Amino acid sequence: MSAKPKAPxxxxxxxxxxxxxxxxxxxxVAAFLPLAMADLARILDGVRCAHCEGRKISxxxxxxxxxx
Ligand SMILES: [Zn+2]
Numbered sequence: 001m002s003a004k005p006k007a008p009x010x011x012x013x014x015x016x017x018x019x020x021x022x023x024x025x026x027x028x029v030a031a032f033l034p035l036a037m038a039d040l041a042r043i044l045d046g047v048r049c050a051h052c053e054g055r056k057i058s059x060x061x062x063x064x065x066x067x068x
Contacts, residue, residue, distance in 0.1 A: 021049035022056035030057070 016029040017040075028050065031043050047057055 018060040019057045020060050021054045022058055023054035024052045026051040027060060
């Protein structure tokens with residue numbers, strides 16, 4: 001009997017969406033893809049930087065950053 005809670009299929013299918021604060025450069029994961037465009041727009045619209053509470057947020061191209 002295994003009681004370890006795991007969800008490998010779901011976790012693997014979801015990719016983190018990294019965003020960066022234009023003001024202080026702090027980067028973090030704002031959401032996980034894939035995500036509906038409406039939900040993504042709402043999240044990015046309301047997101048704030050945890051360091052400076054800045055609202056100027058840019059999404060980072062994570063695939064290129066990681067691969068190269
Ligand atoms: Zn910031």
